[in-house]
Structure formats: structure tokens, C-alpha cells
Amino acid sequence: MRNAFAREMENQAKNNENIVLLSGDIGNRLFDSYKKRFPQRFYNCGVAEANMTSMAAGMAMSGLQPVTYTIAPFNTSRCYEQIKIDICYHNLPVVVVGVGAGLSYAGLGATHHSFEDISILRILPGMHVVCPADAIEVKLCLQEALKLKKPVYIRMGKKNEPLIHDSPPKFEIGKAITIRQGKDICLLGCGNILPVVCEAADKLEKSGIHAMVVSMHTIKPLDTELLEKVFSTFSMVCTIEEHSLIGGFGSAVAEWVVDNSMIQTNLLRFGIKDAFLHKTGNQENARKITGLTSENIVASILKKLG
Structure with a gap:
């Protein structure tokens, strides 16, 4: 990056x-x-x-x-x-x-x-x-x-983040980019965590769950047209971010959900809990500690789906 x-x-x-x-x-x-x-x-x-x-x-x-x-x-x-x-x-x-x-x-x-x-x-x-x-x-x-x-x-991330796109997509601030289509649940990824989101979608597909994956690159302003579509289509929508669960991307979506009476859809938020990270290590290790791995995301989704 x-x-x-x-x-x-x-x-x-x-x-x-x-x-x-x-x-x-x-x-x-x-x-x-x-x-x-x-x-x-x-x-x-x-x-x-x-x-x-x-x-x-x-x-x-x-x-x-x-x-x-x-x-x-x-x-x-x-x-x-x-x-x-x-x-x-x-x-x-x-x-x-x-x-x-x-x-x-x-x-x-x-x-x-x-x-x-x-x-x-x-x-x-x-x-x-x-x-x-x-x-x-x-x-x-x-x-x-x-x-x-x-x-x-x-x-931005730091370096060596894998490419998500094979070629430049249409990009507009405030308009999300759909990475892959799906019919069961929707995964909204924010920023440099998106490769992990794609890994989670691959693992979910092996369990028979086809997930739509979206790059929600803009947090403000939110793509409300996209949100209206996915919350009207899917029974579960997940937000995934390398940021605190308080006040971040998932919070912005949750605020929109409440304000627009979309609470009939399950919203599952993944992010960093309300705590400092006192252990040191590389980014991969830190993601394991904070639960931001594809394995943890998939396990949480499967548990929620029952």
C-alpha cells in the first residue's frame, strides 16, 4: 500500500x-x-x-x-x-x-x-x-x-497486503465495491482486513454457505443504497474491521440499522474489543489474539446460524 x-x-x-x-x-x-x-x-x-x-x-x-x-x-x-x-x-x-x-x-x-x-x-x-x-x-x-x-x-495498511482486485474497479467515495456475489449471508469488510474476509468466505463455502463479500472502503459517507439492499436480502450481515468495536465501521452500520428500522436482520460485528493489546508480536499473531482470523470469523458465524 x-x-x-x-x-x-x-x-x-x-x-x-x-x-x-x-x-x-x-x-x-x-x-x-x-x-x-x-x-x-x-x-x-x-x-x-x-x-x-x-x-x-x-x-x-x-x-x-x-x-x-x-x-x-x-x-x-x-x-x-x-x-x-x-x-x-x-x-x-x-x-x-x-x-x-x-x-x-x-x-x-x-x-x-x-x-x-x-x-x-x-x-x-x-x-x-x-x-x-x-x-x-x-x-x-x-x-x-x-x-x-x-x-x-x-x-492504509503498512505493506505486503495481498491484492483483492485483478484489475482496477470503478471506485467512488461513498460507493462500496462488491467483490463476490452470494445468496446466504453478506460479509462487509473494511480496509486491509479484507483478505481475511475473503478467506472466511472461502471457508464458509466449504460448509455450504455462500457469502457475498463487499469492500466497504468508505465509512463516511456510508453506501446506504448498498446497505438497504443487503439488509433487505440477507438474514445475516457481518461487519469486519481491524478497529475497535466501539465507534468504528460496525458501529456506523449499527447506527444506520437502528435509524432505518432494519433490526429484523441479524448483524454480527467483528473487531477489536474494548481493551488495549499488551502482548507484542507481528500482525498475524495480533489478529489471533484479538479474534480477527478467518477461522474465528467462520466459527462465530456458524455458531450464530445454529
Whole structure:
């Protein structure tokens, strides 16, 4: 995902001289090619993410299109007030990119875990929250975010995420992408957990359950047309995210379900429970600890189905 983002940033900057990239002291080698071509449009802001966010807001007020980039918790919770007041209050065209969201940096401990970023940013008026599932969606997501010219948060994984798409799909912020059709249940996956969702669908099919799989890359605004369809069609809908169960993607869907009287459909939410992760290890191990594995997802669904 990181490499796809860097390549697309360079492509976009080539065609739009107003694009500026600000980094929070990471990605120095990642952006070598960008810096070589556009040395006047790259700023390493150091470990000063709040300042970086305010700089981006000032640039946006001056007619530029800034993109801020650093590790997810440092580009969200650390500079939350600046995102709220400097960017969203003025409805500025700033794209905030958080890399390594969820459990991507599991081995570095709680400082680098990002379980709350969706919840704190989706509450801000004017903010768009987008969670691409693979490198192809990252590229398309950045293109659309820059066209939108509104506050956008892009929540990315770290690296080596498998491709979900064989070719670029039609991508629109606020419109989900159906990965596969199914007739029994629907699995709504959010962001870089989607490969696990596809694995779960494969395992369910071996048990005779055909699951529809959807990439819900946009958390705000939700694709309500898609939600109306699946909650009117299936007896069970599951949300799966590498984020806290409180306030995240599943919460957003649950709120929509209640507001639209769709409670006749079983909603099963998978995410991180209300607890810090004190053990360290790689992302795969952290997913096992938090229950975000295809095996656990399948077992929970089968148990619920009886």
C-alpha cells in the first residue's frame, strides 16, 4: 500500500502543481523519486504532527492541495484538535493519510496501534473516512480524494497486503465495491482486513454457505443504497474491521440499522474489543489474539446460524 501511495502521489503531482506532500518524519526513502521531481513541494515536518496539520490547513487556505502522511495514530489522535478546528471547521481540501492502521505495527506496542481513528474522525463534520483494501484501491482512493477537494482521511495498511482486485474497479467515495456475489449471508469488510474476509468466505463455502463479500472502503459517507439492499436480502450481515468495536465501521452500520428500522436482520460485528493489546508480536499473531482470523470469523458465524 505504501509503495502504491508513493507512486500515485508522484503521478498526481505531475498533473497538478498545487499538490504538496507533508511527511511526519517517515517515508524519506519512500518519497525519494517524488522529492527529486518536486523538491519545492515536499516538506518533512519532523515529529511535530500537530504543526504539520496546521501547516497543511494554511496551505489549503492559500489555494494548495496538501496531503499529510505519517503513522496512523500520530496523524490522527496526536493532532486531533488541529484536524477538527484547522481543517474540518473550514472545510479545507486536506487529505490526511494514516499508514499502518489497526494492527499493522503490532510489534511496536500501544503507541503504534490505531484502534480508534475511524471513530474519532468520522464524528467530525465534513470529514470523509476512506479505508482502501489493497494497493489498487489506494491508488483510486487518492485520485478521488484529491478530486473531492474536501477533508478526507485515508486509512492504509503498512505493506505486503495481498491484492483483492485483478484489475482496477470503478471506485467512488461513498460507493462500496462488491467483490463476490452470494445468496446466504453478506460479509462487509473494511480496509486491509479484507483478505481475511475473503478467506472466511472461502471457508464458509466449504460448509455450504455462500457469502457475498463487499469492500466497504468508505465509512463516511456510508453506501446506504448498498446497505438497504443487503439488509433487505440477507438474514445475516457481518461487519469486519481491524478497529475497535466501539465507534468504528460496525458501529456506523449499527447506527444506520437502528435509524432505518432494519433490526429484523441479524448483524454480527467483528473487531477489536474494548481493551488495549499488551502482548507484542507481528500482525498475524495480533489478529489471533484479538479474534480477527478467518477461522474465528467462520466459527462465530456458524455458531450464530445454529
